[in-house]
Amino acid sequence: MTPPQTSQPQSPEPPAARVIAALDGVGVRRYTTGRVILDGIDWIVRSGEHWALLGANGAGKTTVLRLIGALMFPTVGTVEVLGHRLGSVDVRELRAVIGLVSAAQKVPQDATGHTVVLTGATGTVQPLWRAYDAATRERAHELLAELDCKELTDRPFGVCSGGQRARILIARALMADPSLLLLDEPFNALDLPSREDLIDALHRLALARPELATVTVTHHLEELSPAIGHAVLLRDGRVQARGLVAEVLTGARMTACFGRPIEVSRHEGRWLARSGRS
Structure with missing residues (x-):
C-alpha cells in the first residue's frame, strides 16, 4: 500500500517591494531662462533599494x-x-516623513x-523642548548609538568633525522613522578616515533596516557602500543608464556619462573609478 502523502509546509512568499518614489516623464524647465534642467526622467525606487545618483556638475542630480x-x-x-x-498632497506633511541629509541644512552650532x-x-x-517626551529623548540616544556616535551626545555640533556631523544629521533624519532617506553629497570634504566611518555606518544602517530605501548623490564611486545595489547616471538632465550597479557602473557607461575615458573596478563590494588613457 502506498503510504499517504503529507503536504509540506510552504514557505511564505516574501512581501513584494512597494514603490517608494516614482518619476514618470518628468521634466523641469527654468521659467526665467527657458533652460531645461531635467528632460524625460523615468525612475522607480522601491522599498529596501539603495541607489546611487551620479553625474557631472550640472547634470541635474540635486x-x-x-x-x-x-x-x-x-x-x-x-x-x-x-x-x-x-x-495633490500637502507637501509639508510629506516632507515630515522623508529623511533628508544635506550639508546645506541649518543647524545651531x-x-x-x-x-x-x-x-x-x-x-x-x-528645539521645541515641550514637544519631546522621555521616549523621544531616549530614541535620540538610541539613534546616536546606532550611528556609532553616542560619544557626541553632549558635544556642540560646531566642534564636531565633518564625518561626525554627517552621522549626527543622519540620526536626526531617522527620528521620523522614514521609509526614504535622501543623502545629498554626505561625503563632501571628508578626510579618508571620516569617509570610511560614514560608509561603514551607512552599510550597517542598510543591513539593520531592510525596508528602508536610500538615494545617495555623490561624485565618487569610492564613496559607495557595499549596500548600494542600484545606480542612475545623469548627463545634461537626462538618464544615461539606470539599474543594477553591475550593469550601470561600467567603464563604457561611465565614459559616456562623464565625457572622458574612465576605468571602473570593484573589489569586495567597493568601487574604484579612475581616468583611463584616451
Whole structure:
C-alpha cells in the first residue's frame, strides 16, 4: 500500500517591494531662462533599494533629489512619493516623513549632538523642548548609538568633525522613522578616515533596516557602500543608464556619462573609478 502523502509546509512568499518614489516623464524647465534642467526622467525606487545618483556638475542630480524630497514640483510629468502625487498632497506633511541629509541644512552650532537629533522629531531648526517626551529623548540616544556616535551626545555640533556631523544629521533624519532617506553629497570634504566611518555606518544602517530605501548623490564611486545595489547616471538632465550597479557602473557607461575615458573596478563590494588613457 502506498503510504499517504503529507503536504509540506510552504514557505511564505516574501512581501513584494512597494514603490517608494516614482518619476514618470518628468521634466523641469527654468521659467526665467527657458533652460531645461531635467528632460524625460523615468525612475522607480522601491522599498529596501539603495541607489546611487551620479553625474557631472550640472547634470541635474540635486534637482532629482529635490523632486523626490517634495521640495519642488516638476514642470511636466508626475512625481509620486510614498503613494502621494505631488500637486495633490500637502507637501509639508510629506516632507515630515522623508529623511533628508544635506550639508546645506541649518543647524545651531552650539546645539549638542543629542539636541540636533531631537529636532528631527519636530522638523525644526531650533528645539521645541515641550514637544519631546522621555521616549523621544531616549530614541535620540538610541539613534546616536546606532550611528556609532553616542560619544557626541553632549558635544556642540560646531566642534564636531565633518564625518561626525554627517552621522549626527543622519540620526536626526531617522527620528521620523522614514521609509526614504535622501543623502545629498554626505561625503563632501571628508578626510579618508571620516569617509570610511560614514560608509561603514551607512552599510550597517542598510543591513539593520531592510525596508528602508536610500538615494545617495555623490561624485565618487569610492564613496559607495557595499549596500548600494542600484545606480542612475545623469548627463545634461537626462538618464544615461539606470539599474543594477553591475550593469550601470561600467567603464563604457561611465565614459559616456562623464565625457572622458574612465576605468571602473570593484573589489569586495567597493568601487574604484579612475581616468583611463584616451
